[in-house]
Amino acid sequence: MTLFLQKYVNLQTYQKQMSITEIRSQFPILDTCVYGKPLVYLDNAATAQRPRSVVACWKGLVEESNANIHRAVHHLAAQATDAYEAARDRVKAFINAPAREEILFTSGATASINLVASSYGQLFVNQGDEIIVTVCEHHSNIVPWQLLCERKGAVLKVLDVEEDGRLSPERLKKVLTKHTKMVAIAHISNVLGVVNPVKEIVAICHETGVPVLVDGSQGIVHEKVDVQDLDCDFYAFSGHKVYAATGTGVLYGKRKWLEAMPPYMGGGEMIETVRFSGTTYAPLPMKFEAGTQNFNSAPTLVPALDFAESARENPAVQAEQRAILDYVYGHLMLDSRIVLYGTSKEAKIPLFSFAVKGVHHEDLALILDKMGIAVRSGQMCAEPLMDYLGVTGLLRASFAPYNTLEEAKYFIASLQKAIEMLL
Amino acid sequence: MTLEEKKQEIIEEFSLYDEWLDKYEYLIELGKSLEAFPEEKKTEDRLIKGCQSRVWLDADERDGMLYFTADSDAIITKGIISLLISVYSGRTREEIAGDDFGFVAEIGLKENLSPTRANGLVSMIDTIKRLAENGR
Numbered sequence: 001m002t003l004f005l006q007k008y009v010n011l012q013t014y015q016k017q018m019s020i021t022e023i024r025s026q027f028p029i030l031d032t033c034v035y036g037k038p039l040v041y042l043d044n045a046a047t048a049q050r051p052r053s054v055v056a057c058w059k060g061l062v063e064e065s066n067a068n069i070h071r072a073v074h075h076l077a078a079q080a081t082d083a084y085e086a087a088r089d090r091v092k093a094f095i096n097a098p099a100r101e102e103i104l105f106t107s108g109a110t111a112s113i114n115l116v117a118s119s120y121g122q123l124f125v126n127q128g129d130e131i132i133v134t135v136c137e138h139h140s141n142i143v144p145w146q147l148l149c150e151r152k153g154a155v156l157k158v159l160d161v162e163e164d165g166r167l168s169p170e171r172l173k174k175v176l177t178k179h180t181k182m183v184a185i186a187h188i189s190n191v192l193g194v195v196n197p198v199k200e201i202v203a204i205c206h207e208t209g210v211p212v213l214v215d216g217s218q219g220i221v222h223e224k225v226d227v228q229d230l231d232c233d234f235y236a237f238s239g240h241k242v243y244a245a246t247g248t249g250v251l252y253g254k255r256k257w258l259e260a261m262p263p264y265m266g267g268g269e270m271i272e273t274v275r276f277s278g279t280t281y282a283p284l285p286m287k288f289e290a291g292t293q294n295f296n297s298a299p300t301l302v303p304a305l306d307f308a309e310s311a312r313e314n315p316a317v318q319a320e321q322r323a324i325l326d327y328v329y330g331h332l333m334l335d336s337r338i339v340l341y342g343t344s345k346e347a348k349i350p351l352f353s354f355a356v357k358g359v360h361h362e363d364l365a366l367i368l369d370k371m372g373i374a375v376r377s378g379q380m381c382a383e384p385l386m387d388y389l390g391v392t393g394l395l396r397a398s399f400a401p402y403n404t405l406e407e408a409k410y411f412i413a414s415l416q417k418a419i420e421m422l423l
Numbered sequence: 424m425t426l427e428e429k430k431q432e433i434i435e436e437f438s439l440y441d442e443w444l445d446k447y448e449y450l451i452e453l454g455k456s457l458e459a460f461p462e463e464k465k466t467e468d469r470l471i472k473g474c475q476s477r478v479w480l481d482a483d484e485r486d487g488m489l490y491f492t493a494d495s496d497a498i499i500t501k502g503i504i505s506l507l508i509s510v511y512s513g514r515t516r517e518e519i520a521g522d523d524f525g526f527v528a529e530i531g532l533k534e535n536l537s538p539t540r541a542n543g544l545v546s547m548i549d550t551i552k553r554l555a556e557n558g559r
Contacts, residue, residue: 035443359498360476360496360497360498360500362476362497362499362500363451363497363498363499363500366447366499367444367447367499370443370444370447371444392477392496421444421447421448421451422451422498
């Protein structure tokens with residue numbers, strides 16, 4: 001850890017014994033009032049709020065450590081480089097990756113998945129090959145593969161989910177063939193909020209040598225991710241959903257694939273030597289980090305992941321999240337006017353997407369907004385899943401460690417009031 | 424009632440409510456009381472582009488006046504389009520095309536909608552104007 005970053009990490013040590021109130025005090029935005037009512041922020045699956053430590057680090061990087069990384073010899077550049085590389089080490093530790101060279105920085109999960117689809121796809125996917133995704137993927141884990149399939153004449157196959165939102169390894173076995181070149185699945189669907197049996201799926205795919213990419217955009221927030229235990233080949237996530245600055249993202253890839261894959265973009269620090277007769281590439285991870293990197297933001301992953309870890313291991317947070325899950329799940333399941341999607345309770349995270357019979361999701365979101373509640377309405381970047389479920393859109397409430405049971409109760413009471421207004 | 428009188432009536436109606444939730448209740452009531460729109464008229468060419476929820480708008484001309492009918496699958500949006508057509512139905516093309524639709528700003532409707540819905544409102548107004556200017 002560099003001295004520079006240390007200052008921001010030490011600014012607030014997140015003790016695992018912090019109460020929810022103490023945690024909330026670290027998120028100034030939660031004191032916001034909207035239309036004269038206290039903000040209840042339940043759109044965490046889209047973007048999480050940032051604790052003071054992240055905001056201070058972000059500001060400090062711009063004010064005190066702004067210089068381009070890796071090449072210049074001056075003090076500021078060295079400091080910025082150290083902070084950037086310290087973030088790589090923090091990510092490596094957070095997901096238990098075997099080596100820091102296997103951690104690539106990107107602009108977000110979308111960029112991470114595009115990198116794999118493009119670069120892995122260029123070398124390993126040919127005409128007639130098959131890529132498998134699931135019906136509950138975010139567009140970011142569908143469209144890059146569609147583009148690849150169009151380029152290569154490959155086939156995109158879709159794995160359905162069970163009624164309760166779980167992926168069935170048995171069903172996967174039936175769609176895997178000798179032509180399958182990649183299985184790309186969400187750790188947790190951003191709509192269904194159900195943890196998929198990734199480890200089991202990876203084991204099945206590896207029996208026939210098929211690599212697995214995991215879209216960890218939601219998984220990184222709610223699960224303890226150990227890429228060695230999961231044994232997945234790629235794990236992608238965004239920083240902004242896990243309390244870090246916007247425009248930060250990570251791709252973990254097994255060294256054997258990253259070594260073999262051609263560069264994704266050319267230019268900047270990704271080279272070893274450049275001649276018009278031919279260019280050789282830098283070793284990992286820089287081979288995949290072309291152009292000026294987001295050095296003003298990537299180091300915010302350090303305090304962000306510190307917070308994520310402390311929250312995940314905090315018994316008060318665990319108890320509150322459990323209570324929220326029980327309360328909201330119970331109410332949504334009991335109300336005959338409501339249809340909840342992703343009902344597998346044992347694998348459920350506090351993320352709820354649902355429809356209200358005879359009521360448009362947009363009307364509900366609009367009324368809840370006036371009550372101070374921020375929820376998401378619409379297709380949530382998962383149009384194929386909406387078609388599969390036979391809905392034009394859903395309402396989604398997604399909770400974070402700084403949300404309280406009291407907020408959950410206010411949400412349910414407000415939802416009932418809104419439904420009564422609309423029915 | 425003249426166009427100006429009708430607009431004034433709506434501005435006064437809206438000023439009765441302090442809270443936006445009450446204004447929404449009023450829009451919901453308007454939406455619910457909107458005359459039924461035939462299913463067979465819910466065609467692609469009657470769909471207003473730029474709305475997140477689906478909104479259909481149709482116009483008929485009788486005795487030199489335009490009469491609008493509309494529907495939406497979201498009730499607040501339906502209330503908004505209902506409000507608009509209650510003002511502009513039964514007017515001449517010239518009256519509608521020449522109007523600045525400024526009363527919408529006066530009741531604070533646009534400012535209080537989410538950006539996607541505000542765009543939808545702009546699309547509704549544009550469609551009413553276009554229908555008045557050049558028919559279908």
